Amino acid sequence: MKIGELSRATGTNIETIRYYERIGLLPAPDRTAANYRSYGDAHRSRLSFVRHSRDLGFTIEEIRSLLDLSDDPARDCGEADRIATAHLEQVEAKIAQLVVLRDELARIVGRCRGGVAADCRVIEALGDHRHCESQH
């Protein structure tokens, strides 16, 4: 499989595939006589793992650890659990933070009654946190 096929098979940008190779997330594949990268099924499933994990929000370093783990099938899977649980907690924290932001923004947007910038409640609210009802 050439890089374009792998790209289509996994929905990954070609430049991203080369990037993953450069940072050591994907192993360097064999090359054809013309120096083209030549991938097999193992590459495809490894890249799918990476993309799916990225889609779920894991960082590259987290994925690196998860790949190390799955490369070593006899190891205890506790670390995978820890990484995934920590990530879940981060997502929850991020949601909580965005919800506070959303409520504050909705309050701010709702105050605009039109008119000139000098009288705009939106601009006033952005200039002074004391108009806010939440910490953020």
Add this chain to the structure above:
Amino acid sequence: MKIGELSRATGTNIETIRYYERIGLLPAPDRTAANYRSYGDAHRSRLSFVRHSRDLGFTIEEIRSLLDLSDDPARDCGEADRIATAHLEQVEAKIAQLVVLRDELARIVGRCRGGVAADCRVIEALGDHRHCESQH
């Protein structure tokens, strides 16, 4: 006011203040004989506006537009409203996306029963989106 005082007054890193000046978000202040930046109240309130807007998640370019608007008090404030409303919608979209992610992650994490990596349901789920119940 020297840059350190402005930094303390607004809770902004000194390097960040210089960065904002470099990208044209804050006007270059006067300098003392020793070439130190010297700020006044107008700078302080402009920087507060910037920081507060950043805390609310606006991008630098959005803040640039908002500042242009507030520099021109006779202009109609409709654009401020549009920027803030668009940003609110983005925050809502991001929350919705993270909620989907959180639910999927919670499902994945909940499936780990311990044991070796070869049998881990977390690693299995990360490798194959077909185990997922949502699009993400």
Add this chain to the structure above:
DNA sequence: GCTTGACCCTGTAGTTGCTACAGGGTGCAT
């Protein structure tokens, strides 16, 4: 046999919003 177009290669620079130096100058107290 020669061109056209799709594909591939390397290497580098750009994105966002900062943050962290390195290597130097200034100002005040002891």
Add this chain to the structure above:
DNA sequence: ATGCACCCTGTAGCAACTACAGGGTCAAGC
């Protein structure tokens, strides 16, 4: 005069890509 806190410029780093520039390869069609 020497320490220390503070200031200056300029550059490089972070995450995770993305976008070229400038070149090579290969099969199809004329």
